[in-house]
Each structure stands twice: as structure tokens, then as C-alpha cells.
Amino acid sequence: MNSRNHYLQAKVIIPFFMQIALIIYVVSALQLSSPLVDGMLSESSFPVIIFLVATPAALKLLFDGLKDVKKEIAEGKEVVVKKKSIKPVLTVVIMAVFIALFELLGFSILAPLYIFFFMMVYDDKPQFIVKKIIFALLIAVVVYVMYAIAFDIRFPEIWR
Amino acid sequence: MKGKRVIVLLACVLLASTALFANGAPEVYPSKDIEFIVSSGAGGGTDAISRKISQLAEKELGSAIYFVNKPGADDAVGPNLLMGAKNDGYTIGNLNYGSIINAPFTGLIKGYDLAKVQIFALITQEPDALMVGKNSPYKTFDALIAAAKANPGKIKVADQGIGSRVNLLALKIQDLYGVKFNMISYQGSAPQREAILNGEVDAAITSLGDFAPLLNSGDAIGVIEFSSVRNGGYPTVPTSKELGLDESLLSGSFLTLAAPAGTPADIIEKLVKAFGSAATSKEFADWTKTVGVTPDFKSGAELKAFVDGKISGETKALQALKDAGVL
Amino acid sequence: MDQILQILSGTAVVFQPLSLLYLSIGFFIGIIFGALPGLTSMLAIVLLLPMTYTMPMTYALIMCMGVYMSGIYSGSITAITINIPGAPSALMTCMEGHPMMKKGLGAKAIGHATIGSAIGGTIGALLLIFISPLAVSLALKIRTPGKFSLILFALIVIVIVEKNRTKAVISMAFGIMLSTIGMDPLKSVSRFTFGNPNLIEGIDLTTLIIGAFAISELFDQSTVNNAEYNKMTNAANSMKFKRSDFFPSFKEMREIGWMTYIKSSSIGYIIGVLPGAGASMAAFVSYVEAKRTSKHPEMFGNGAVDGLVAAETANNAMCGGALVPMLSLGIPGDGTTAIILGVLMVYGVVPGPDLLVKQMHVMAPMYMALLISAAVLMPLSLFLFGPYYLKIVKINRLVLYSSIALIAILGVFAATYSTFQMAVALIIGVVMYFFKKQKYPNVPFILAVILGPLCEQYMRTSLTLSNGNPMVFITNFDSLFFLLLTVAFSILLPRANRRAEALSKCREVK
Structure with a gap:
């Protein structure tokens, strides 16, 4: 019986991290100044208010989540591990690589590759490769025309 | 398999073409478009003056100027970028009151140093x-x-x-x-x-x-x-x-133009000349009247005296207020 | 008089060929985005936002109006044909439209939905044009403490109308936290940058919106099975209709009753004026009201044309209403107007009475564009594309989403010229993806991003005005009014929600 998995569900994790974030937020605000300076509001008063409003909400969600988990454990329910698709992760990876290399390699090289791999991930299985390459080039050209020519926005390019 | 080969081919073609582009060494400045880093958001006064003056200077420079708006942190984000840019004359930007007085004083951005830029012209005062x-x-x-x-x-x-x-x-x-x-x-x-x-x-x-x-x-x-x-x-x-x-x-506020420190002197000279004739043109004078700013072109020693005077005077005032506990 | 002259000159601007082109493009984009499930008109404007940077403002606003009007309307197309609301506002349309489709009355349903939307949209736009001067004179009476209370009202109402209020509070807090990163609005200090120089410029509005809406949606959509999606949409493609089938006859409209049209429009407009409520709420309230007064309530849920018309009329009348508080007070009436507010901010236009009094020439073309979208383009599009509407969902999904993936991420770059901001957008996208999976609502998030910083500024400015005395919020009449309104809504809205829920449960049982 692995009870750790029970506690690693989103309904527990999200409020937990939100609470952590709120604490970091309010501490870093209070480091700037006290919320009241000579009876006047300062730059940290609003963050403190947000902290005070959101903390009960985050704690309530956290405790609700924990209560659910306890009930699940008591009932001996196993966490239903749904077969999760890897696709959202792949999408994130493609975007992250695109962003990381964007300034280095520039639009013309990256954009068609980005679209190509994006379509590969989005499709059910790797198929119609040539068609995808053509579409990738076409979309890149259309987007380039839209941004760079119609709206005069210069993207990084390897030769710049 | 077929798809992979096509990608490789494509990459080769792209690389070859970039190599071609890179080889054509520029002889006369400016041989390509110039990037202008604006220290405020699109649509504000600083942005409008920068665009107007560049539009007029473009004609004499014979090369297009395009804009990158970098607002934020007392007008210091844009100049900070300018400080790190290549000093080949293809990146210029504007500095105004906030970037010259406030930003160095408050030290919001680490490594922000006016010595890293060369201010070459005063355009307007407001x-x-x-x-x-x-x-x-x-x-x-x-x-x-x-x-x-x-x-x-x-x-x-x-x-x-x-x-x-x-x-x-x-x-x-x-x-x-x-x-x-x-x-x-x-x-x-x-x-x-x-x-x-x-x-x-x-x-x-x-x-x-x-x-x-x-x-x-x-x-x-x-x-x-x-x-x-x-x-x-x-x-x-x-x-x-x-x-x-x-x-x-x-x-009052003012708008100066700057290039990264170490930009070759002949390039600076060209920029000063082009922006100088734009700033003193009748078209610019007429336009500034509609927005309520005063054209006031300064360069060289005159500009240095102006900037140094502003820095020492205003910084002293800021320091005095800080010491008095007002700021 | 001056007002009318400026409206007329605004009309002249809209009828220039280039303006008409932008309006039509916007309208068409809105139709596509509205009709496709998962894509909303809000997202369309988000994607257009960075592109509008270098466009003259008038064209940008005209285009937004086209997108706004058609995006809300076209959600009904997929709602009727494949029983999936293309936009959340078409939820009620689904209930009546799809049963009609199954009875072979698809063309009639689309026709009634279009004409209802056109009438609602037109009345909403007219009310906007002629009542907004009144709103302006009222708005000028509102000072900073009043503005604070108004924003407080908006933020509280947004939380109350959500189903899960605790989660709404968390979404909102998250939005405010992100929007306060960077320079303090009223003092030369930086907050929450943790020594990272990239964070000093703050997180751009475009970064936040694209991350939260476009990018998180892309992760969500990546798990959709392509073959199944195609099968589902093919069903819609197999049907054939004649053009004339799409236009409802006068007789049918009289049977529905002119009062239904007028009442639904008024409901839509008023709900639009209330910040945070939005099109779904307008459609819902109007639908419930139509059912209450209908001669044949038993037909509802089984293809009642008047229910369909009431919902569609109201959600488009909402457009005109939602623009009123956005333009005169800077408080967006719904998510889409929140982003149009962002467009205005890009151009340095600050909403407020100042805007409507001194810059009427800016607003007039926008009003006219809204009016023309509803009164002219909607019926026209029905005539031109009616038969193809049933095929709109056939656009290749891979092409569509990969284009969005590129346009969205480059949009962040176009707005900020910063790869750091692109990375931030990606991170926000991932976080909002998990939020969405856990049913954290995203409308409070986006409104918090926009209203949060204003809320803080107004609060601090009000208190310096009063030398730190918090009584300023009660002694100022305008502020007191909004505070009382907040209290009233906090009591009344949950009650209305419960009643509506009971009603819909009733229907389910039947």
C-alpha cells in the first residue's frame, strides 16, 4: 500500500504550492517595507491583503484535498492511475526548445521545424510526412508575411 | 525515412544560404537596417518623438530604422539592453530623464552603468x-x-x-x-x-x-x-x-540618443549629422509644437556639459532628499 | 448634437474600403474561432493583440469589434450542428438548436439564431451609442475612492458568479500575484523580482493572456484523438441545405413574438453592463425568462425556437453593454472586453470619461463597426456562407493548431522582444493547464491580471487623498454606492444562482 501516491494528486498539490507561493510572496513584500508607514499604505500593503484573502481559500482547498485522500486511504481505494498521454509533455518540450534556440537560430530555420514537430505530436501517429513538411513551410511563410511584412516586426535570424 | 532525408536537405539549403548572406562584408555604414531601442512603451511621448526624429533622419542615413519598445523600471530597461548591444552602429536607443538620473541613483538594475553608452545627441527638452x-x-x-x-x-x-x-x-x-x-x-x-x-x-x-x-x-x-x-x-x-x-x-524631461560605448567615431559622426539635421529641420519644429515639446539639438562638448550638469544637480537633490528621509 | 456629428463621421470612417476590409477580416476570423470548439473569440483577439501594435488604432478596434460580435454569435453554429457549443455563450443554444437539427430543421435553427443575434447585436449597439453619454456624465462624478469600490465590486462579483468560489479566489490571487511583479506603480521600487533583472520590466499583459489562454489550450487539445474528431465533424458535412432554407419568415418571427426580441436584448444589454457576468450569463437569464413566459414551456429542451432565439439575442446584445463600463470606467464587462481594454492600453488610450468626451472620434468608428457587424454582416454572412457553416469544422485540425502554436508564441515576442517573456508564457501555460484540469476558472484570473494593479493604485491614492483615513470609502457617495451594490449582489446573486440551478435540475428530471 503506497500512500504517498495518494498525497501526490493535483487536488492536494495545487493548493499546497499555492500556499507556498503566497508565503514567499508576502515575505518578499514585507522585506521591502512594513505595510503601514506613518499610517499610510506602502508598496507591501496590497500584497499583504492578497495574502490574507487567498490564504483561507488555499488552506480550505488543501484540507478538502487531504480529507478526500484520507477517505480514499481508509476505504482502501487505490489511486486510479489513468493512462496519461505523453502528448502535453511533448508539446511543452517542443515549445521550450523553440524558445531556447529562437535567438540563436532565428525564425527561418526554427519555425518550419517547430510546426512540423508540432503536427507530428498532434497527429495520432507519424504519417503523411511529406504533406506535413509542405504545410510546415507554407504556414511559416504565411506567418512570416503576416508579422514581418504586414506588421514590421523583426525576428531574430541566424544572419543578423 | 523519406521525411528525414528531406529535413536534412532543407537544413543544408538553409545553412548554405545563411553562409552566403554572412559573407557579403559591409563597406559603407549604414549598409543594413538600424535597430532603435525605445525606453518606453508604444504610444507614449518618448516613443512618438523617437519615431518622428528617426523617420526624418532615415532619409539622410539612407537606411531604414526599426523600433523595439522596451518599457519599464524608470526607463532603464531599454538603455540596459543598449549597454549590452553590439557597438557596430546598428543598434541605437534613447535615454531620457529616468534613464540618466533615476536609474543610476536607485540602482534597480545590476550592472547598469552610463559609461557603457555613448550619448551622442540631445533632441528635445520638455x-x-x-x-x-x-x-x-x-x-x-x-x-x-x-x-x-x-x-x-x-x-x-x-x-x-x-x-x-x-x-x-x-x-x-x-x-x-x-x-x-x-x-x-x-x-x-x-x-x-x-x-x-x-x-x-x-x-x-x-x-x-x-x-x-x-x-x-x-x-x-x-x-x-x-x-x-x-x-x-x-x-x-x-x-x-x-x-x-x-x-x-x-x-523637465529630455530625450537624448545614444549608442553602445566603443561605437566607431566615424559612425557616431554620421549619426550626429543625420539626426542633427533632422532635429533642426522645420518639419520637426512644426511637429514638436503640436505635442508641446521644445526641440533643442546639442552634441559634442555642449551635450556633455548639459548631461553632466543634469546628473550632478539632480543627483545632489535626490541625495539630499534621501538623507532627509523624504524618499 | 456634437455627439451625433461625431458618430456620423465615425460612420464615414468605417465605410472606407480599408476599414470595411479590416472589419470583414475580423468578422470572418471571429466566425471561425467562435465556431470551433476550444477556440473562442477571446483567443482570436489575444492573437491579434500583438499584431495590432503597428496598425493604426482605429483599424485595430474596428477589427476587434468584428471578432467580438461574430465570435459570440458563431458559437451557435457548432452548437446546433454537432451539439458542441463553439463558445461557452452558446450553451443554451445547444439545448434547443441541436434537437431542431435532429428533426431536420438545422437550417431553420441557424437562420433563427443568426437573425436573433443580428437583432440583439443591433439593439445592444444602439443602446451603447445613445445611452453611453449618460454613462459618461455619471462616470465623471466617480473619483478615485469610487473607482476603487467599483473595482472591488467587479472582483467580488466575478468570484460570486463562479461555481466554485474558493477556486475562483485562488485563480484571482494567482493573477494578481503575477501582475504585481516588477516596478511598483506609484514608487520607484521593484517588487518580487528576486534579483532577476528580466523580471524588472514585469510580466507583460500579452505574455499572461497568451500563456493562460492560448498555450494552455494547446496542451489540452494535444490529447484529442484526431481520427475521432474527424469522424465527429464529418457528420456535420454530410448534410445539404438550400440558401433560402436559412432565412426565417416574418410569420415565424411574429410567432416568437417581438416582445421576446426586445426583452432578451434588454436583458443582454443590462447583464453586459454589469462587470464580470458575460455572455453565458446573459444567454442563461434570457433563456430562463423566455421559458417562464412562454406559451409552451413544455417544448423547452426539445427544440423550442423561442428559447433558442432568446438565448442568441441576449448574448449578442451583451456586446454593446459590456463595452459601456470598459470604455467609461475601465472595467471590462466580460473576458473579451478585458482584452480589448488591453488593446486600448497598447495604444496608450486610458479609458475613462476623458476618453468618451475628448476622444469621441476614436470611439465613434468602433461603435459603428459594432453596429454594422450585427446589422449588416451577420445577415450577409448567413446568405453567403450559410450552407458552408455546416462545414466550418472541417478545417484540418493539425494545420489549425500548429498555426496557433506559432502565432501565439511569436505574439509574445512581437509584444515584448524578449525570449524570457516567451519562456514565462510557456510556464504560465503549463500552470494554467493544471489549473484548468482541476476546474479552477480562468476568467477571474484574467480580470485579476487587468484589474488587480488598478485596484492597488486606487486604494493607495484614495488613502493619500484622505491622509490615511479609510472612512473616505464611505463618506464619498459614489464609493458608498458601489460598496452597497457589492453587498446587495453578494446576497442576491447566490440566491438567483440557486434558483437557476433548481430550474435546470427540474428540466433534467423531466
Whole structure:
């Protein structure tokens, strides 16, 4: 019986991290100044208010989540591990690589590759490769025309 | 398999073409487009002046100038980028009051150092002014000071945030005349205008140009401009020099152009020449009147004296206020 | 008089060929985005936002109006044909439209939905044009403490109308936290940058919106099975209709009753004026009201044309209403107007009475564009594309989403010229993806991003005006009014929600 998995569900994790974030937020605000300076509001008063409003909400969600988990454990329910698709992760990876290399390699090289791999991930299985390459080039050209020519926005390019 | 080969081929073609582009060595400056880093967001006054002056200078340079807006942190984000840019003359930018005075003083951005840029031209100056609503009882500067003396902390003056240029000016006035205002912070000039319109504040400090719509419609009155020459667009507003005010109250924003330090001297010379003739052109003079700024082209030693004078004077004032615990 | 002259000159601007082109493009984009499930008109404007940077403002606003009007309307197309609301506002349309489709009355349903939307949209736009001067004179009376209370009202109402209020509070807090990163609005200090120089410029509005809406949606959509999607949409493609089938006859409209049209429009407009409620709420309230007064309530849920018309009329009348508080007070009426507010901010236009009094020439073309979208383009599009509407979902999904993936991420770059901001958008996208999976609502997030910083500024400015005395919020009449309104809504809205829930449960049982 692995009870750790029970506690690693989103309904527990999200409020937990939100609470952590709120604490970091309010501490870093209070480091700037006290919320009241000579009876006047300062730059940290609003963050403190947000902290005070959101903390009960985050704690309530956290405790609700924990209560659910306890009930699940008591009932001996196993966490239903749904077969999760890897696709959202792949999408994130493609975007992250695109962003990381964007300034280095520039639009013309990256954009068609980005679209190509994006379509590969989005499709059910790797198929119609040539068609995808053509579409990738076409979309890149259309987007380039839209941004760079119609709206005069210069993207990084390897030769710049 | 087939798809992979196509990708490889494609990459080869792209690489070959980039190599071709890279080989054509430029001989005469400028041989390609110039990037201009604007220190404020699209649509503001700084942005408008930068675009207008570049549009005029483009003709003489013979090369297009395109804009990258980098607002934020007291106009220091854009100049900070400029400091790290390649000093080949293809990246220039603007520096204004915030980037030259506030940013080095507050040290918000690590490694921000004016020595990393070469300021090559002053384009415009925009003196600050004090405005009141049309029904205000304080239509002269003396009346306002007298009222502030009689009611300490009661006269509400709209500024643009603690530590801003106009806030500094109000603090200087307080200090000099021994009065106390209730200073109200607004973000930018638009809410200041609204505060004057609905009577929330007694007076507002910013440039005359910012109040142009209200001054033209008569909803606001310019009481004083903190400058030595009258504003071409609003000649009825008296200057602080005429009224015999202390010289330390001369205040206002300005717009200078800069390139990264180490940009070759011949390139700087070309830029100064092109922007100089643009800044002194009649077209620019006519245009500045509509936005309420004063064209004031300076370069070389004259510019250096201007910038150094601003830095020492204003920084001293800021330091004094900081020591007094006001900031 | 001046008002009318400026409206007329605004009309002249809209009828220039280039303006008409932008309006039509916007309208067409809105139709596509509205009709496709998962894509909303809000996203369309988000994607257009960075592109509008270098466009003259008038064209940008005209285009937005086209997108706004058609995006809300076209959600009904997929709602009727495949029983999936293309936009959330078409939820009620689904209930009545799809049963009609199954009875072979698809063309009639689309026709009634279009004409209802056109009438609602037109009345909403007219009310906007002629009542907004009144709103302006009222708005000028509102000072900073009043504005604070108004924003407080909006933020509280947004939380109350959500189903899960605790989660709404968290979404909102998250939005405010992100929007306060960077320079303090009223003092030269930086907050929450943790020594990272990239964070000093703050997180751009475009970064936040694209991350939260476009990018998170892309992760969500990546798990959709392509073959199944195609099968589902093919069903819609197999049907054939004649053009004339699409236009409802006068007789049918009289049977529905002119009062239904007028009442639904008024409900839509008023709900639009209330910040935070939005099109779904407008459609819902109007639908419930139509059912209450209908001669044949038993038909509802089984293809009642008047229910369909009431919902569609109201959600488009909402457009005109939602623009009123956005333009005169800077408080967006719904998510889409929140982003149009962002467009205005890009151009340095600050909403407020100042805007409507001094810059009427800016607003007039926008009003006219809204009016023309509803009164002319909607019926015209029905005539031109009616038969193809049933095929709109056939656009290749891979092409569509990969284009969005590129346009969205480049949009962040175009707005900020910063790869750091692109990375931030990606991170926000991932976080919002998990939020969405756990049913955290995203409308409070986006409104918090926009209203949060204003809320803070107004609060601090009000208190300096009063030398730190918090009584300023009660002694100022305008502020007191909004505070009382907030209290009233906090009591009344949950009660209305419960009643509506009970009603819909009733229907389910039947």
C-alpha cells in the first residue's frame, strides 16, 4: 500500500504550492517595507491583503484535498492511475526548445521545424510526412508575411 | 525515412544560404537596417518623438530604422539592453530623464552603468509645469504658495509617484518655500488630467504637452512652466525664470540618443549629422509644437556639459532628499 | 448634437474600403474561432493583440469589434450542428438548436439564431451609442475612492458568479500575484523580482493572456484523438441545405413574438453592463425568462425556437453593454472586453470619461463597426456562407493548431522582444493547464491580471487623498454606492444562482 501516491494528486498539490507561493510572496513584500508607514499604505500593503484573502481559500482547498485522500486511504481505494498521454509533455518540450534556440537560430530555420514537430505530436501517429513538411513551410511563410511584412516586426535570424 | 532525408536537405539549403548572406562584408555604414531601442512603451511621448526624429533622419542615413519598445523600471530597461548591444552602429536607443538620473541613483538594475553608452545627441527638452483646474482659486504661483503656507498639508498636488521627476520637483518647492503639500501619486499623466477635471486635486505637475487637450479646451490653466524660455505651443504660461524663481527649480524631461560605448567615431559622426539635421529641420519644429515639446539639438562638448550638469544637480537633490528621509 | 456629428463621421470612417476590409477580416476570423470548439473569440483577439501594435488604432478596434460580435454569435453554429457549443455563450443554444437539427430543421435553427443575434447585436449597439453619454456624465462624478469600490465590486462579483468560489479566489490571487511583479506603480521600487533583472520590466499583459489562454489550450487539445474528431465533424458535412432554407419568415418571427426580441436584448444589454457576468450569463437569464413566459414551456429542451432565439439575442446584445463600463470606467464587462481594454492600453488610450468626451472620434468608428457587424454582416454572412457553416469544422485540425502554436508564441515576442517573456508564457501555460484540469476558472484570473494593479493604485491614492483615513470609502457617495451594490449582489446573486440551478435540475428530471 503506497500512500504517498495518494498525497501526490493535483487536488492536494495545487493548493499546497499555492500556499507556498503566497508565503514567499508576502515575505518578499514585507522585506521591502512594513505595510503601514506613518499610517499610510506602502508598496507591501496590497500584497499583504492578497495574502490574507487567498490564504483561507488555499488552506480550505488543501484540507478538502487531504480529507478526500484520507477517505480514499481508509476505504482502501487505490489511486486510479489513468493512462496519461505523453502528448502535453511533448508539446511543452517542443515549445521550450523553440524558445531556447529562437535567438540563436532565428525564425527561418526554427519555425518550419517547430510546426512540423508540432503536427507530428498532434497527429495520432507519424504519417503523411511529406504533406506535413509542405504545410510546415507554407504556414511559416504565411506567418512570416503576416508579422514581418504586414506588421514590421523583426525576428531574430541566424544572419543578423 | 523519406521525411528525414528531406529535413536534412532543407537544413543544408538553409545553412548554405545563411553562409552566403554572412559573407557579403559591409563597406559603407549604414549598409543594413538600424535597430532603435525605445525606453518606453508604444504610444507614449518618448516613443512618438523617437519615431518622428528617426523617420526624418532615415532619409539622410539612407537606411531604414526599426523600433523595439522596451518599457519599464524608470526607463532603464531599454538603455540596459543598449549597454549590452553590439557597438557596430546598428543598434541605437534613447535615454531620457529616468534613464540618466533615476536609474543610476536607485540602482534597480545590476550592472547598469552610463559609461557603457555613448550619448551622442540631445533632441528635445520638455519642461515641467504646474496646472490647475479652470475654477481654481490659485491662478498664480504666489497664490498657491500662500495657500499652502496657510493650510499645511491641505493643498493636494498630483504627481507621478514617489521618486519620480515631478515628485522631486514638488519636494524641491516644499523645501525652498517651507510649505507642505499633500502629494497624491498617479500613474502617468492621464489620471492626473482626470483628477484635475473632477476636482480631486488642487494642482498637477507634469509637462504642458501632457495637458494639451485640457489646456486647449480651457478646462485647465497653466500656472507656471519651470523653464527659462516660454513654450512655443503655450506662450501665455509664464516661466519660472520670469517670475524670479530659484534656478534649482528648472526641471523637465529630455530625450537624448545614444549608442553602445566603443561605437566607431566615424559612425557616431554620421549619426550626429543625420539626426542633427533632422532635429533642426522645420518639419520637426512644426511637429514638436503640436505635442508641446521644445526641440533643442546639442552634441559634442555642449551635450556633455548639459548631461553632466543634469546628473550632478539632480543627483545632489535626490541625495539630499534621501538623507532627509523624504524618499 | 456634437455627439451625433461625431458618430456620423465615425460612420464615414468605417465605410472606407480599408476599414470595411479590416472589419470583414475580423468578422470572418471571429466566425471561425467562435465556431470551433476550444477556440473562442477571446483567443482570436489575444492573437491579434500583438499584431495590432503597428496598425493604426482605429483599424485595430474596428477589427476587434468584428471578432467580438461574430465570435459570440458563431458559437451557435457548432452548437446546433454537432451539439458542441463553439463558445461557452452558446450553451443554451445547444439545448434547443441541436434537437431542431435532429428533426431536420438545422437550417431553420441557424437562420433563427443568426437573425436573433443580428437583432440583439443591433439593439445592444444602439443602446451603447445613445445611452453611453449618460454613462459618461455619471462616470465623471466617480473619483478615485469610487473607482476603487467599483473595482472591488467587479472582483467580488466575478468570484460570486463562479461555481466554485474558493477556486475562483485562488485563480484571482494567482493573477494578481503575477501582475504585481516588477516596478511598483506609484514608487520607484521593484517588487518580487528576486534579483532577476528580466523580471524588472514585469510580466507583460500579452505574455499572461497568451500563456493562460492560448498555450494552455494547446496542451489540452494535444490529447484529442484526431481520427475521432474527424469522424465527429464529418457528420456535420454530410448534410445539404438550400440558401433560402436559412432565412426565417416574418410569420415565424411574429410567432416568437417581438416582445421576446426586445426583452432578451434588454436583458443582454443590462447583464453586459454589469462587470464580470458575460455572455453565458446573459444567454442563461434570457433563456430562463423566455421559458417562464412562454406559451409552451413544455417544448423547452426539445427544440423550442423561442428559447433558442432568446438565448442568441441576449448574448449578442451583451456586446454593446459590456463595452459601456470598459470604455467609461475601465472595467471590462466580460473576458473579451478585458482584452480589448488591453488593446486600448497598447495604444496608450486610458479609458475613462476623458476618453468618451475628448476622444469621441476614436470611439465613434468602433461603435459603428459594432453596429454594422450585427446589422449588416451577420445577415450577409448567413446568405453567403450559410450552407458552408455546416462545414466550418472541417478545417484540418493539425494545420489549425500548429498555426496557433506559432502565432501565439511569436505574439509574445512581437509584444515584448524578449525570449524570457516567451519562456514565462510557456510556464504560465503549463500552470494554467493544471489549473484548468482541476476546474479552477480562468476568467477571474484574467480580470485579476487587468484589474488587480488598478485596484492597488486606487486604494493607495484614495488613502493619500484622505491622509490615511479609510472612512473616505464611505463618506464619498459614489464609493458608498458601489460598496452597497457589492453587498446587495453578494446576497442576491447566490440566491438567483440557486434558483437557476433548481430550474435546470427540474428540466433534467423531466
